[in-house]
Amino acid sequence: MTKLEALKKITEEIGNKGPVITSLGITTRLFLIAQNRDKPASNHFPVLSSMGSCLALAVGLARGLVDKKVTVVMGDGEFLMGINSFFTAARLRLDNLKIIVLNDARYAQSGGFSTAWKKIPMKNVAHALGFSGDNFLEMEISYDAKQEHIKRTMLMPKEVKQNFENYFKTQH
Numbered sequence: 001m002t003k004l005e006a007l008k009k010i011t012e013e014i015g016n017k018g019p020v021i022t023s024l025g026i027t028t029r030l031f032l033i034a035q036n037r038d039k040p041a042s043n044h045f046p047v048l049s050s051m052g053s054c055l056a057l058a059v060g061l062a063r064g065l066v067d068k069k070v071t072v073v074m075g076d077g078e079f080l081m082g083i084n085s086f087f088t089a090a091r092l093r094l095d096n097l098k099i100i101v102l103n104d105a106r107y108a109q110s111g112g113f114s115t116a117w118k119k120i121p122m123k124n125v126a127h128a129l130g131f132s133g134d135n136f137l138e139m140e141i142s143y144d145a146k147q148e149h150i151k152r153t154m155l156m157p158k159e160v161k162q163n164f165e166n167y168f169k170t171q172h
């Protein structure tokens, strides 16, 4: 499965149900392409550049918005960099949090070096921490070395912040 195919599938499945967080770079860029959008929808919060913080944000949102289904979609490199939050999520047992990892076993955007997930089965780690299929989904992605053609997002952190604040204003 390609990353775009995976993100189209995710888009169909989650619809407009709750907040969605996507990780930096290609994941966010392709998620917008999958949705035919230039800018994020009001419930979509891309984490730009700050690699490793995606799941921490998702955990916080799931704790704060208990009546919402929170989805986080991230690359395997991102997941690895923020792995501490995976343990926090396991400890908190957040039923309303769904973690989706697009595993191409590479840091595709930054040169395609292998990640540790090439050798370690991610599913087993998730299972050992008590995650079920409802909370954790690993999607196996074919590695695409040609990243240049993927349209860049013209997003500024200020816009993301504004989107985030607007979302919360409509929740209370």
Ligand SMILES: Cc1ncc(C[n+]2csc(CCOP(=O)(O)OP(=O)(O)O)c2C)c(N)n1
Pocket (backbone or CB within 6 Å): 023, 024, 025, 026, 027, 049, 050, 051, 052, 074, 075, 076, 077, 078, 079, 104, 106, 107, 108, 109, 110
């Ligand atoms: C703290 C930090 N370190 C390194 C980078 C550079 N960087 C940008 S994207 C990326 C690779 C991300 O890998 P992954 O999450 O697997 O996504 P993929 O590119 O494979 O889709 C890296 C290392 C960064 N943005 N921030």
Ligand SMILES: [Mg+2]
Pocket (backbone or CB within 6 Å): 075, 076, 077, 102, 103, 104, 105, 106, 107, 108
């Ligand atoms: Mg990757």
